[in-house]
Amino acid sequence: MTRQLTDALGDEALGKRVGAVVLDAATGERIFAANADTPITPASTTKIVTCTAALASLGPDAHLSTRVVQGGKPGSVVLVGGGDPLLAGPSARPRYPKQASLATLAARTAATLKAQKVTKVTLTYDTSLFTGPTTAAGWKPGYIVPEGNVAPVHALAIDEGRQNPRSNTPRVADPPAYAAAAFARLLGKQGISVAKSIRPGRAPAGAAELGRVDSAPIYALVEHTLTHSDNDMAEALARHVAIKEGQPASFEGGAAAVLGVLKRLNAAQGVALSDGSGLSPRNRISAAALAKLVAMAGSPASPGLHAVASGMPIAGFSGTLGNGRRFTASDSRGQVGLVRAKTGTLNNVNTLAGLATTKDGRLVTFAFMADQVPINAEPVLDRLAAIVARS
Numbered sequence: 001m002t003r004q005l006t007d008a009l010g011d012e013a014l015g016k017r018v019g020a021v022v023l024d025a026a027t028g029e030r031i032f033a034a035n036a037d038t039p040i041t042p043a044s045t046t047k048i049v050t051c052t053a054a055l056a057s058l059g060p061d062a063h064l065s066t067r068v069v070q071g072g073k074p075g076s077v078v079l080v081g082g083g084d085p086l087l088a089g090p091s092a093r094p095r096y097p098k099q100a101s102l103a104t105l106a107a108r109t110a111a112t113l114k115a116q117k118v119t120k121v122t123l124t125y126d127t128s129l130f131t132g133p134t135t136a137a138g139w140k141p142g143y144i145v146p147e148g149n150v151a152p153v154h155a156l157a158i159d160e161g162r163q164n165p166r167s168n169t170p171r172v173a174d175p176p177a178y179a180a181a182a183f184a185r186l187l188g189k190q191g192i193s194v195a196k197s198i199r200p201g202r203a204p205a206g207a208a209e210l211g212r213v214d215s216a217p218i219y220a221l222v223e224h225t226l227t228h229s230d231n232d233m234a235e236a237l238a239r240h241v242a243i244k245e246g247q248p249a250s251f252e253g254g255a256a257a258v259l260g261v262l263k264r265l266n267a268a269q270g271v272a273l274s275d276g277s278g279l280s281p282r283n284r285i286s287a288a289a290l291a292k293l294v295a296m297a298g299s300p301a302s303p304g305l306h307a308v309a310s311g312m313p314i315a316g317f318s319g320t321l322g323n324g325r326r327f328t329a330s331d332s333r334g335q336v337g338l339v340r341a342k343t344g345t346l347n348n349v350n351t352l353a354g355l356a357t358t359k360d361g362r363l364v365t366f367a368f369m370a371d372q373v374p375i376n377a378e379p380v381l382d383r384l385a386a387i388v389a390r391s
Helices: 002-009 043-058 102-115 175-189 218-228 231-244 251-264 287-297 303-310 378-390
Strands: 018-024 030-034 065-070 076-080 120-126 193-200 209-214 339-346 349-357 363-370
Touching: 002 018, 002 030, 002 378, 018 287, 043 218, 043 231, 043 251, 043 287, 043 303, 043 339, 043 349, 065 102, 076 175, 102 175, 102 209, 120 175, 175 193, 218 231, 218 303, 231 251, 287 303, 287 349, 287 363, 339 378, 349 378, 363 378
Parallel strands: 076 120, 120 193
Antiparallel strands: 018 030, 018 363, 065 076, 065 209, 339 349, 349 363
16 A cells, blocks of 8 residues: 555646555554645645534534524514525425425414514524624635635524525525525515515524524535535534634634633544535644544544544545546546545645545545645546555
8 A cells, every 4th residue: 555655646737745654543553654744735635624624513403593582672573694695595305414494483473473463573683603704714705706606604594694505606605694684585475464674683682583404414514515515515514613612713712712612522633624515725724633533533532523434535436526527537436435535626725534444444544735736636636546445
């Protein structure tokens, strides 16, 4: 394995800065290492870090709740964003994991209001759960428009800020206002008339709850985030970790909170963050840190972290490894189905971190990272992972 990996790492497609490590998942022994401790731009393999922290801090069975509460005046209601970007809008189709539904929230709220003999309301919406800038330092302006890689980060959104739930583009400029307007229309269909003026506001402290919907459990959200490289969900998870850890629910607070959780896990070395999704080119993570986290996720000693392992795409089959472009070359297609790994891609950055079982039955984890890539190093990363899987 060592000679094959060394030869593959010399491929010019990887560029001049490459970090690589292969670990025995059970013992932590380094089977192979090359610049393993060098901090490298991780791109979306950052999500391994964010998701590990979310499971460790929030717990795999926690939920994200979107609520409607009584406003401060008679006949007023407040839609309270719970930081669930997967909240399904009126035109969303059923998917896995099952999403909380804005239509269900409207139906429950309407039923409560009718029981109180209220059929006319004013509506405000509360997005105060998250704070700070809605885009991270280093994000390209094109991430939101026209590329649609992510929406501005708010505590209230439907369909991750998409106008069409089945398409990344276009993203709406003001996700909270868009969600509140959709909620008002849904209330109308339930026989509750909503005043035309819908404005942002704050829910009164201790306000009575009129309706609530809960997301899928965190473990399912983590699996979704990793399989589909969901930037919106990753940023939301980072902020929920911040809230749980007593930090501001912002990019800065999320980064600090995630690192704090990793320190408790003795896994913070080699990790520096600016966001939770990996869209920021300012993130730095070493190959050793990523491989260690994957090993923890697959360990019987860490059952609460297993969703990190189960959420990783399967080579040639699912998520970002099942798009018809990965593990298709002659030097990697023989290992289709035998590698689970998280991909990472930015301009001049390609990374891959995951796990495989060797021919002798040993579970190993790996991370291969390059951030001075001339054009595209994905086929080389696939070859490296394939070498590990067939060794």
